[in-house]
Amino acid sequence: MPELPDLAVVAEAFNAALAGRPIVDALAPGPLAVRGTPGELAALIGQRIRRIERTGKFIVLTLERDRVVVNPMLSGRFQLAGAGAARPARTALVLALGGRPSPPADPAPWTAGAPWLPADEASLEVRFRDPTQMGKVYLLPAGVQRAVPGFEAHERGPDADDPDLTIEVWQTRIRRHSGELKNLLRNQAFVAGIGNAYSDEILHAARLLPFRRRSSLASEEVDELYTAMRRTLTTAVEVLRERVPPTFERQVRDFFAVHGRGGLPCPRCGGRISQLSSGGFVTSFCRACQR
Numbered sequence: 296m297p298e299l300p301d302l303a304v305v306a307e308a309f310n311a312a313l314a315g316r317p318i319v320d321a322l323a324p325g326p327l328a329v330r331g332t333p334g335e336l337a338a339l340i341g342q343r344i345r346r347i348e349r350t351g352k353f354i355v356l357t358l359e360r361d362r363v364v365v366n367p368m369l370s371g372r373f374q375l376a377g378a379g380a381a382r383p384a385r386t387a388l389v390l391a392l393g394g395r396p397s398p399p400a401d402p403a404p405w406t407a408g409a410p411w412l413p414a415d416e417a418s419l420e421v422r423f424r425d426p427t428q429m430g431k432v433y434l435l436p437a438g439v440q441r442a443v444p445g446f447e448a449h450e451r452g453p454d455a456d457d458p459d460l461t462i463e464v465w466q467t468r469i470r471r472h473s474g475e476l477k478n479l480l481r482n483q484a485f486v487a488g489i490g491n492a493y494s495d496e497i498l499h500a501a502r503l504l505p506f507r508r509r510s511s512l513a514s515e516e517v518d519e520l521y522t523a524m525r526r527t528l529t530t531a532v533e534v535l536r537e538r539v540p541p542t543f544e545r546q547v548r549d550f551f552a553v554h555g556r557g558g559l560p561c562p563r564c565g566g567r568i569s570q571l572s573s574g575g576f577v578t579s580f581c582r583a584c585q586r
C-alpha cells in the first residue's frame with residue numbers, strides 16, 4: 296500500500312516533471328475506478344497542470360480550473376511514460392500531456408537536474424493503474440461537490456510530516472486516543488499518511504510493541520513515538536528519492552527493519568522478528584527489543 300514516503304516521492308517528482316504542461320487527452324481505460332462523468336473527464340483537456348501534491352495518502356493534481364484527486368488504496372501505482380509507449384494491464388486513467396514553456400519555479404530541490412526529468416518540449420503520459428482495482432480517481436470540477444471518502448478536512452488529521460505537527464501538538468492530540476498503537480498510527484483522523492508497513496517501522500524505531508495501548512505509555516514514550524515517526528519517515532523519503540526514479544510504479548521496501556521480515560534477525564538486537572497476519576495485513580515486530 297503506498298504510504299506517505301512512497302507518495303511524497305511520486306508527488307515531488309511528478310510536480311517537477313509535469314507542472315506547467317497542458318492535458319492534451321484524457322482517457323479512462325478502467326472507467327470503474329473513475330468517479331466523475333465522461334464529460335467531466337473530457338473537460339480536463341486543454342487545462343494546464345498547476346501543481347501535483349501529496350496530502351495524507353492522496354495525490355492531488357491541481358489544474359487551471361479543476362482538480363483530480365487519486366486514492367491509490369492497496370495497490371494503485373503511478374507511471375510516467377513516453378507518449379505512445381505500451382500501457383500495462385489494469386490502467387485506470389491516462390492523461391496525455393504536451394510540452395511546456397518552462398519548468399515550475401519551485402521544484403523539490405532533489406529533482407534539480409535529475410536524469411529522468413523529461414525535456415520540457417517532450418510529450419508524455421501520466422498513468423494510474425491498479426491491479427486490485429480498489430483505487431479511485433475523483434474528478435473534482437470547479438463548482439461540483441463530489442464526496443471523496445477520507446479526504447474531507449474533518450476526516451483527516453495533520454500530515455505526519457507537517458511542520459505544524461510539533462511535539463506539543465502531538466502530546467495534546469494523542470491524549471484523545473487510548474487504543475493500540477498500531478491502530479492509532481494508521482488512524483488518518485489522528486495523523487495522516489501512515490499505513491500498515493510504516494506503522495510497524497515506526498513502532499520498531501520507538502521500541503514499542505504494536506499492541507501496546509496508548510493509555511499505558513509514559514510521557515517519555517509518547518515523545519519517543521513522535522521522534523521515531525519523524526525520523527522513520529524522513530529517512531524513508533531520502534532512501535526512496537534515490538531508489539524509486541525513474542520507475543515510479545516500483546514500491547521499494549527492502550530497506551525495512553521489521554515489516555515483512557518475520558523470522559529474520561532484528562537489525563538492532565539480533566532477536567527473531569515476530570510476524571502476525573490478520574485480514575491480509577501483516578504485523579511485524581521484535582519481542583526482544585520492543586516493549
Ligand SMILES: [Zn+2]
Pocket residue numbers: 561562563564565566581582583584585
Ligand atoms: Zn530487536
